[in-house]
Amino acid sequence: LLAGTLIGSLLGGHGFAGGGFMDIILIGLLAFLGLKLFARFRNRQASAAAGAHGQHSDAYNDRMQGMQRESTESNGWDVLRGNSQGAAAQAAAGPNIPMPEGFDADEFLRGAKMAYTRLQNSWDKRDMDDISQFTSSAVQHAVREQMEADPNPSNTEILLVNAQLLGVENEGNEQFAQVFFDVLMRESPDQQAPSTVREVWHFMRPVQGGSWKLDGIQQVE
Template identity: 25%
Template sequence: MKRFFTLFALIVAVTFVAPHADAKKFGGGKSFGKSFKTAPAKKQQPQQTDSIGKQNANPAAQSSKKGLMGGLLGGLLAGGLLAAFFGGAFDGIQFMDILIIGLIAFVIFKLFKTMRGTKSTPMGHREAYAGNSPQQPKTQQRQAAQANNASSAQPNHGYASTDSDVPFNLPPNFNMNAFLSGSRDHYRVIQGAWNHNELEKIREYVSPALFADLSGERAKLEGEQHTEVMYVDAELVRADYDANMAQLSIQFSGRYKDSHEGVEEDITDVWHLERDLVTPNAPWLIVGIQA
């Protein structure tokens, strides 16, 4: 029993004394500075071509084929009846004669049908219903151009938040792909600076208030750290701006490890950034970290 309690006490001591891997990650795995409500962004799907129209086009072609076959069969039947009347129930008439008579009957039937349709339908009306109006492509092009102009006028550039309470208004002339690519690189750079206690390099990326918090947290760690970012991805989860300030929130996801401690953990950080729009060439600064 005494041996069991000794082992239990040793396990508890190691658990509470051993440093957690989060403490060696940038920010110490804690939340600092400003915080905002965020939500994943969803890309608005472009309007797709009406598949119903395509589906309707195929039945039209099929119906025309059916009409052709039906007309041929009707003509053949009519030819058979004519042969029955004039040939004494097919006496003395060959099969080719029946086909010729049926074809003639079919052509006469189609001519009568075309004449009746022309008389009963105003000029161009049937073509418009069939989708062959010469003005229809121009109308579709005009509607598509209007839709494109409306979408380009939107500030979110084809993106929207999945939460109605979370703004997603991108600043003017904002290149989101380039920004997210740079954010992934900056995540690695800042983690390396955190490992080597290069606080001056970190100062370039954060606001003065956040830098004070981070400096105090890094002082709790001794010497070099060995947190390695295995892979990381970035997603914009909030965006807003006014005449003076632009705000962005980036959610990082990935994996990091500490080879010295033999620890691997997920990356689930959110950085909140701001940029002064009044000052020319002002940089984006991290103003808050959510762990």
């Protein structure tokens, strides 16, 4: 009401016309009300900021306490090592792959990766004697045909080999395993961008144990 009276007086051309006592009172009251409103506004902002800071502080303290509990329960390197091994085993063996009892999937996949690299190196050298040591007669026949069509040695650079076990099963006296390979390679020195090769390799060996042999290669589009 005081503000309305003063504004009406100013708009009507009478404000502070004579520097009267009422004008001084009105100015003082307006200044007092303005200071009170400003102080209340500042108090609200301070309360809101304090509440937000308190929430962040509580969340931060909870996280710190959780980290301290984890660090006291187990060593950080052990946690990382356990997580990495679990993830690697899951990625290597695939989800819910049925396996014969006692089958070591990790050891088998390490050997499968070595077989992939060895076959590629032997193929680059056109070394049929080495290829015959870990391949079946059907694969040997297919490789000989390819060598006849392309007898010149090649130079392949394998950059990355990812392998995933698709399945293992026993059929009669034979044990069969399938591995999916996702490989990044450079097939010639002048190739700028590497190429991706995806294949399923079929391995076999006697159920009683023995050396695995490559029995077939299936291209994956």
